[in-house]
Amino acid sequence: MSAARKLAVETLSAEAFAAFGDVIAPEQARQTYPINQGTSMRYHDLAKVDVGDQGGRPLISIFRAEPRQLPFEVRMLERHPLGSQAFVPLSPALRYIVVVAEHADATPRAFLAAQGQGVNFAKGVWHHPLLALDQGGDFLVVDRGGSGENCDERAWGSWWLERM
Numbered sequence: 001m002s003a004a005r006k007l008a009v010e011t012l013s014a015e016a017f018a019a020f021g022d023v024i025a026p027e028q029a030r031q032t033y034p035i036n037q038g039t040s041m042r043y044h045d046l047a048k049v050d051v052g053d054q055g056g057r058p059l060i061s062i063f064r065a066e067p068r069q070l071p072f073e074v075r076m077l078e079r080h081p082l083g084s085q086a087f088v089p090l091s092p093a094l095r096y097i098v099v100v101a102e103h104a105d106a107t108p109r110a111f112l113a114a115q116g117q118g119v120n121f122a123k124g125v126w127h128h129p130l131l132a133l134d135q136g137g138d139f140l141v142v143d144r145g146g147s148g149e150n151c152d153e154r155a156w157g158s159w160w161l162e163r164m
């Protein structure tokens, strides 16, 4: 049995998260331009929605997440081999932790999302199911609908997220 180990929680950034997918935030836009006669700004093409394998289609859902209590034990990760999965908090105060790993049995990495930051897990990236903090809340989720097995789960030892 592997010893329980503490996960350091890093600050989420596009650079640090690049191996796992995209950070969804206005400042990450490669193209920003006014639309609708200048009444709105478009922060264009923020994440790669990759859901077309095996006839998949994009889904837009809302996850109403209960808060996880810290310390929290990470014992498993999952991946979606057929599609990406994006989470955007629907209230700026909604904090959450993202736990990912580069490959099977790699040491997980944990990131705390800043206010309003969303994430898009690239297709096949190992991640922990949604870990909302504080009071929990609603996330807009964009992922894949369609046939085929799109969720692999894997035991990952025992890793602890401590109180912050």
Ligand SMILES: NC(=O)N[C@@H](O)C(=O)O
Pocket (backbone or CB within 6 Å): 078, 085, 127, 128, 129, 130
């Ligand atoms: N089960 C489900 O739709 N959600 C997970 O994939 C998750 O990453 O939270």
Ligand code: NI
Pocket (backbone or CB within 6 Å): 078, 080, 085, 127, 128, 129
């Ligand atoms: Ni998932």
